[in-house]
Amino acid sequence: MATPQTGQARTPKPPATRSSRRLREIAAGYVFIGPMLLGVVVFTLIPLVMLFIFSLTDWSFLTGYDKLHLSGFGNFARLLRDPEFGESLLHNLIMLLAVPIGMAVALLHAVLISERAYGSSFFKVIFFMPQISSIVAVAVVWQVLFHPSYGPVNGFLSAVGVHEPPKWLADPHYALPSVMLLMIWIDLGVSLIIYIAGMKNIPRDLYEAADIDGASARVKFFRITFPLLTPTSFFLLITGLIANFKSFAIIKVLTDGGPAHSTSVIVYDIYQQGFVNLKTGYASAMSVVLFVIILAITFLQWAGQRKWVHQG
């Protein structure tokens, strides 16, 4: 990819002055970062500016740019009173519970796999499977497995004597927990690998010293492993919180927000308003809310990283 320039560089050059060499260095710098910068401007910064403008209008993109008029903060006032958006926000908040639960499961398995079992690389691959699988395929299988009347999960539950097993994705009370279960299942592999990587950074001699003192496995876990993994846990917590607020595909393919709006989330509402109801302005206001939430979590991360060891 660098062939033409390479040819140029090899031809003998007249002795360059200091300043012309400096200019060439600056030019080279911008040539190298230029494409990335252009991408950032076109695909992120310009859309972001437009987002803020749209959020102050009640525009629909179908009507054309000449109908684009600023109309103040009406969208945000409406959002405050929108019960559906409030529900979606609440669902996102409930779903956050899946993050610490998933982390605890991952940490338990990380300790067992890396220290107390054979075949650690084998298990890493096994638990990573859902992560590389198509979300659509995974969602379809879960829909069938958890089907209220003929799914094998309820088949099993009835067989072991559970009367009226939950209707899972078809029941508004169980749908959101079912989604969370699927999320934990999908993300276990990633958290596990990150925890195992974090554990490799814990100095071995700490454990050896603890052994000499006759510390039990439990004491070693709570006094060494867990505290020294704080930066890793914090990182997983933050990325997990962010990923939860950004979730869309899993909801769209698994439940489509239902039943009875019981699994709708912020991004699902953005999609409904922006791409189904074609309310560009209103969907943009929702997106601004999402943006502010993620920004707040990011500041939390920034503050936390200054407090704890910085993650490589």
Place this chain on the structure above:
Amino acid sequence: MKTQAAGRRSLPLSRLLITLALVLFGIVFLLPFVWMLSASLKPEVDVFNYPVEWIPKHWQAIENYKKVWNGKANFPLYYWNSIKVSVLTTLLSIVVSAMAAYGFTKVRFPGRNALFLVVLATYMIPAEATLVPLFVIYRSIGLYDTHTGLVLLGGFSVLGTFLLRQFFAGISDEYIESAQIDGAGHFAIFGRILLPLVKPAIATYAILRFIWSWNDYQTPFIFLSDKALYTIQLGMNAFADRNGQFYSLVMAASVSAIVPLLVVFIVGQKQVIEGISLGGVKG
């Protein structure tokens, strides 16, 4: 050295028992995939037999997969579209990210750190928040409903710059200085010296980017509408919507959608796991 230390702490017997428990949990963990595969191999009437017939009593594998691949859904086309989009996205992303990583670490120019902060800051902006304006932009400049639009969006993702930057930063500046004394320009240094040195990192990133691109549902879902352009994710979704009652066929389609990545993952598992541990990246 780890095995030694661990071996001293847990007896072989308890180690065996824990391994056994993990194997059992692993089997339960993978049951959805086993069920998927098993259902794709049997006639529709047997799919919901209880207890589950993990190994089909009656086989109908060839017919099921034929119906998926030769039916109306056009899986070969979805496959081709996915391969095209994922490969091009990966290539573009490698070129753009590697160049930026080089520029941010090995070329000295005013404003470099400030610009890097800008790029870093944009990484915090969730793609989901800018979907609506991006959609409007794509429609006005003709990128809506094109594969080019998808490739550009994935190819300019800033994540690769961060990942590769760590590797470029780890390479001593002496390589560059001595090459510069020999009269080499930055492009020669980048292409001939640096790229070969960071090849393993690029391979890791390439595999991750390919996986994310192949599995991406959200971007094609928002930015494509023509069925002829559908990637495997959209095609699979449409197929499931249309054939929802034929679970054996839907499962055959699911297996078809997962297998290519399973192969990529098995071949590149070391890179994938390294990449994930290293950047702590989440797709």
